[in-house]
Amino acid sequence: MRRTIFSPEHEALRATAREFLDRHVRPRMEQFAEAHGLPRDVWIEAGKQGLLGLMVPEEYGGGGSDDWLFTVVVSEELAKVSASLSTAIGIHSDVVAPYLVDLGTEEQKKRWLPGFCSGEIVTAIAMTEPSGGSDLAALRTTAVRDGDAYVLNGSKTFITNGFSADLVIVAASTSPEKGARGITLFGVEYGMEGFTRGRKLDKVGQIESDTAELFFDNVRVPAANVIGEVDKGFVYMMERLVQERIGAAVSNTAQVSQILQETIEYAKERKAFGQSIGSFQHNKFKLAEMVTKVEVTQAFVDQCNVAHAAGELSAVDAAKAKWWSAQVQNEVLDECVQLYGGYGYMNEYRVARAWRDARVTKIWAGSNEIMKELIGRDLGLLRLLLARDLALLKTRSAEVQDHGAGYRAVGSKPGTV
Numbered sequence: 141m142r143r144t145i146f147s148p149e150h151e152a153l154r155a156t157a158r159e160f161l162d163r164h165v166r167p168r169m170e171q172f173a174e175a176h177g178l179p180r181d182v183w184i185e186a187g188k189q190g191l192l193g194l195m196v197p198e199e200y201g202g203g204g205s206d207d208w209l210f211t212v213v214v215s216e217e218l219a220k221v222s223a224s225l226s227t228a229i230g231i232h233s234d235v236v237a238p239y240l241v242d243l244g245t246e247e248q249k250k251r252w253l254p255g256f257c258s259g260e261i262v263t264a265i266a267m268t269e270p271s272g273g274s275d276l277a278a279l280r281t282t283a284v285r286d287g288d289a290y291v292l293n294g295s296k297t298f299i300t301n302g303f304s305a306d307l308v309i310v311a312a313s314t315s316p317e318k319g320a321r322g323i324t325l326f327g328v329e330y331g332m333e334g335f336t337r338g339r340k341l342d343k344v345g346q347i348e349s350d351t352a353e354l355f356f357d358n359v360r361v362p363a364a365n366v367i368g369e370v371d372k373g374f375v376y377m378m379e380r381l382v383q384e385r386i387g388a389a390v391s392n393t394a395q396v397s398q399i400l401q402e403t404i405e406y407a408k409e410r411k412a413f414g415q416s417i418g419s420f421q422h423n424k425f426k427l428a429e430m431v432t433k434v435e436v437t438q439a440f441v442d443q444c445n446v447a448h449a450a451g452e453l454s455a456v457d458a459a460k461a462k463w464w465s466a467q468v469q470n471e472v473l474d475e476c477v478q479l480y481g482g483y484g485y486m487n488e489y490r491v492a493r494a495w496r497d498a499r500v501t502k503i504w505a506g507s508n509e510i511m512k513e514l515i516g517r518d519l520g521l522l523r524l525l526l527a528r529d530l531a532l533l534k535t536r537s538a539e540v541q542d543h544g545a546g547y548r549a550v551g552s553k554p555g556t557v
């Protein structure tokens with residue numbers, strides 16, 4: 141189905157992204173896979189091409205765009221080449237950027253954003269802890285005020301870009317007695333004493349991006365590195381998860397769409413019993429179903445993108461786009477592997493890597509179960525609440541009211557990443 145949401149300007153940026161990928165990424169994918177991460181020169185080249193920080197104001201070295209659809213075309217092109225790439229750059233450009241741009245002080249913006257846009261400062265965001273990721277409000281990392289600094293203690297896990305990041309936005313509890321209302325965000329810079337990172341985690345898929353544990357042992361983080369207001373971190377994260385989730389849906393859909401096209405070509409060429417495997421009725425019907433599923437998903441995701449570009453995407457619709465695209469992506473890629481036969485199980489085939497890469501999309505950025513919980517609650521289907529949950533919900537509702545009307549779902553959903 142023809143997509144109608146992009147202008148010639150969007151397509152021009154798409155062409156720039158493709159050229160960058162053809163020249164600097166595709167020929168080196170094996171190197172990235174072996175290194176379990178992107179070398180810095182790739183970040184720097186992406187920065188030179190203006191692909192990082194598209195929505196960062198020009199005065200700090202960014203693209204100065206307020207049009208989300210530019211971000212979408214870049215994410216799609218990255219995901220078509222490698223889901224890992226889309227993840228690593230997406231966390232930096234689409235997930236972290238809004239925290240720095242919307243909440244950073246003038247001094248922080250001047251300090252971090254030019255390097256952020258040039259690729260000299262790679263960033264990460266650390267919410268998840270070993271004790272749990274879905275229940276974000278229950279995080280255990282603490283930050284205690286001591287003079288002109290906060291003393292940070294705790295650990296984070298599964299952090300994308302965690303191994304290579306120069307700057308990590310860390311969520312920590314500053315007022316444990318206040319629960320979700322006592323969480324603050326900090327810009328923690330690599331090199332701060334007591335801040336260490338573990339090895340690159342050995343993942344099933346997405347092996348071209350680095351994912352790491354982070355440890356904080358009495359790290360003195362200057363008060364000047366607090367991002368936004370103290371104790372407002374939970375609301376800041378909830379607000380920005382909408383963009384993280386629609387961004388995930390964009391990437392999921394682009395990746396599966398690309399691999400499906402490649403599978404259709406394979407099914408035309410591969411012969412069995414004297415005819416192409418795609419021409420067997422069973423496979424033809426499978427491919428017809430897959431194309432339909434992906435195009436219908438794309439139409440919903442595009443509609444969400446248009447809504448997000450207008451600042452109107454609800455948290456619930458972003459949750460729908462996120463879980464549905466992840467589900468379709470996984471179902472379709474599994475069928476694609478089947479159509480490739482034994483080759484589909486070989487790592488040297490893109491379809492095999494794509495299938496492994498996709499598995500995590502049902503887990504991260506808020507698991508699919510959590511997405512359905514949010515959607516279900518929006519339908520008025522509240523589970524039997526414990527007294528503690530009720531207190532927490534009241535706290536969150538109050539926070540949202542404090543924060544204005546733009547965000548409408550926090551009061552009726554759990555805090556999740």
Ligand SMILES: Cc1cc2nc3c(=O)[nH]c(=O)nc-3n(C[C@H](O)[C@H](O)[C@H](O)COP(=O)(O)OP(=O)(O)OC[C@H]3O[C@@H](n4cnc5c(N)ncnc54)[C@H](O)[C@@H]3O)c2cc1C
Binds near residue numbers: 266299301506513
């Ligand atoms: C490769 C990778 C990269 C990641 N990158 C980042 C990152 O950059 N930054 C970051 O902060 N985090 C990151 N994460 C963490 C990710 O967001 C969490 O793994 C995710 O939120 C789930 O948390 P958990 O792993 O602790 O699972 P848990 O919270 O322990 O959940 C376990 C299972 O229980 C289910 N569950 C939990 N609560 C409910 C409920 N109320 N109803 C029904 N089912 C429920 C979950 O859906 C899941 O199936 C990453 C994870 C991976 C694997």
